[in-house]
Amino acid sequence: xxxxxxxxxxxxxxxxxxxxxxxxxxxxxxxxxxxxxxxxxxxxxxxxxxxxxxxxxxxxxxxxxxxxxxxxxxxxxxxxxxxxxxxxxxxxxxxxxxxxxxxxxxxxxxxxxxxxxxxxxxxxxxxxxxxxxxxxxxxxxxxxxxxxxxxxxxxxxxxxxxxxxxxxxxxxxxxxxxxxxxxxxxxxxxxxxxxxxxxxxxxxxxxxxxxxxxxxxxxxxxxxxxxxxxxxxxxxxxxxxxxxxxxxxxxxxxxxxxxxxxxxxxxxxxxxxxxxxxxxxxxxxxxxxxxxxxxxxxxxxxxxxxxxxxxxxxxxxxxxxxxx
Numbered sequence: 014x015x016x017x018x019x020x021x022x023x024x025x026x027x028x029x030x031x032x033x034x035x036x037x038x039x040x041x042x043x044x045x046x047x048x049x050x051x052x053x054x055x056x057x058x059x060x061x062x063x064x065x066x067x068x069x070x071x072x073x074x075x076x077x078x079x080x081x082x083x084x085x086x087x088x089x090x091x092x093x094x095x096x097x098x099x100x101x102x103x104x105x106x107x108x109x110x111x112x113x114x115x116x117x118x119x120x121x122x123x124x125x126x127x128x129x130x131x132x133x134x135x136x137x138x139x140x141x142x143x144x145x146x147x148x149x150x151x152x153x154x155x156x157x158x159x160x161x162x163x164x165x166x167x168x169x170x171x172x173x174x175x176x177x178x179x180x181x182x183x184x185x186x187x188x189x190x191x192x193x194x195x196x197x198x199x200x201x202x203x204x205x206x207x208x209x210x211x212x213x214x215x216x217x218x219x220x221x222x223x224x225x226x227x228x229x230x231x232x233x234x235x236x237x238x239x240x241x242x243x244x245x246x247x248x249x250x251x252x253x254x255x256x257x258x259x260x261x262x263x264x265x266x267x268x269x270x271x272x273x274x275x276x277x278x279x280x281x282x283x284x285x286x287x288x289x290x291x292x293x294x295x296x297x298x299x300x301x302x303x304x305x306x307x308x309x310x311x312x313x314x315x316x317x318x319x320x321x322x323x324x325x326x327x328x329x330x331x332x333x334x335x336x337x
Contacts, residue, residue, distance in 0.1 A: 020062075022098060025054060025146055032060035034093075039102065039147070041139050050108070054147065055087055055101040063097025064242055067151035068235065070102070072124050072158065072201055074109015074116070078218035079157030082231035091236060094244040100150065105143065108135070113221065115161065125197075127204035144204055153182070154205055154212040155238065157231055160219045163319035164327065167281045167312075168217040168230040169261075171202075178211050185241045186213060186234035187254035189282055190314050192261045213238070219318060259312060263334035266327040269294060271303050275322040277329070283313045291329060294322065309333055 022029045029035045038051035068086060070079035083103040086092050092099040104110045106123050116122055121136040129140025148154070160166035169190040172179040183191045196203035205212040215234065217227035233252060239245040269275065277292040285291055285307045292305040305328065315330030322328060 022056070022058065022065075022150060024056065024100070024150060029056050029058055031058050031062060033058050039142070041142050042135055050111075052102065052104060052107045055092065055103075056098065057093045058098045059094045059096045059244075061096040063094065063244060064152040065098040065100065065150050066094075066239065066242070066244065067147065067154045068092065068099065068101045068157075069105055069154065069201075070157040071104035071106050071110055072156070073122070073161075073220075074106045074112065074114050075161075075220040076115075076157075076159035077110075077221060078159045078223050078227050079215070079231070080104055080110070081223050081228050082157045082215075082235070085228065085232050086235055089232075091232070091239065091245070091249060093246060094239070095246050097242070097244050098150075099239075099244070100147065102143075102147065105139070115220070124201055125199050127199050127201050128207075140201075140204075143201075144208075148205060148208065148210060151210055153238075153242075154210060155215065155235055156201060156212055157215045158217075159222075159227075160216060160315065162220055164315055164317050164330075165219040165222075165224075165281055166216045167314040168215070168227055169314060171214040171216055173206070174262075176211075179213065182211070182213055182238055182241070184258060185237050186215075187237055187258060188215065188217075188230055188234055189254075189256060190259050190261055190312070192216075192264070192314070259332075260336040261312065261314065261332045261334075262336055264311075264314075264330055264332045265308075267291075267305065267308065267329040267331055269305075269322050269324055269326045269328050271301075272323045273301065273303070274320055275317065275328060276320070277316045277318070279313055279316075281313060281316045284311070285313060285331070286310045305329075307331065311335070 025037045035056045070083040117136040128144045129137045168188045170183040218224045273294040279291045294303040311332035317328040
């Protein structure tokens with residue numbers, strides 16, 4: 014990873030020298046009321062040169078646990094580097110965050126319009142500004158996400174296979190799982206990858222929910238990565254993960270065979286054997302009870318926590334091939 018740093022960082026129209034702190038505005042549009050929305054971009058630069066790490070969250074407006082992780086990184090001063098520069102953008106999709114909605118007001122998923130277009134849709138304009146005015150400054154990106162709807166994700170890093178830098182940094186981060194998945198077309202991760210900027214994507218928790226275990230995993234993982242890059246202030250202690258990271262090479266979704274009331278009987282992170290009962294689907298009248306069984310041995314790294322499900326709904330994500 015080629016890490017270099019300019020003495021003066023010119024970002025979003027503001028110059029920030031080594032040793033300086035700044036809060037600049039990431040602004041692309043106004044509300045329909047003509048009120049401006051300024052998304053704060055928090056920049057902390059050490060006097061000592063080094064790499065530039067960009068920390069982002071809130072690409073989807075409902076992913077509040079990712080926002081909470083970045084909030085804690087800032088509030089605790091973890092983003093004040095011993096060397097180099099740390100740029101934090103806690104809420105990229107502020108429109109969705111305000112409206113408590115996953116998408117933009119135009120109905121588009123921001124994470125499917127990258128690298129964007131300066132004269133395109135609202136979501137596309139935000140993606141374009143992020144990719145042209147902030148991302149090029151980064152040597153490494155930590156992007157924090159949360160599971161969609163009621164599907165609770167185990168804390169995990171998502172990276173592509175056969176990338177030495179990402180493999181190394183994922184192990185340093187120390188989440189319970191590394192899930193190897195292909196870059197999705199027009200996603201933030203895919204666009205950064207094409208620019209040659211390493212990006213670690215963290216997934217954990219579920220929409221509109223803050224889980225302390227997920228938050229702690231995200232904050233501690235960020236600290237480990239910054240410590241590895243010799244950027245973390247010496248006042249912070251770095252703890253090692255309690256368990257070795259499991260690498261998930263292949264996986265499958267277990268889908269509901271029936272509609273009804275659903276209750277999982279295993280928690281996320283569980284290791285199960287083929288044939289184990291992992292949940293049950295019932296009707297409201299006490300006449301039906303279907304036991305959901307594990308189709309293979311593996312790790313459960315996503316659990317649907319919705320009490321009501323329909324036939325075909327994804328209820329568990331289970332590994333089918335791992336590398337411990």
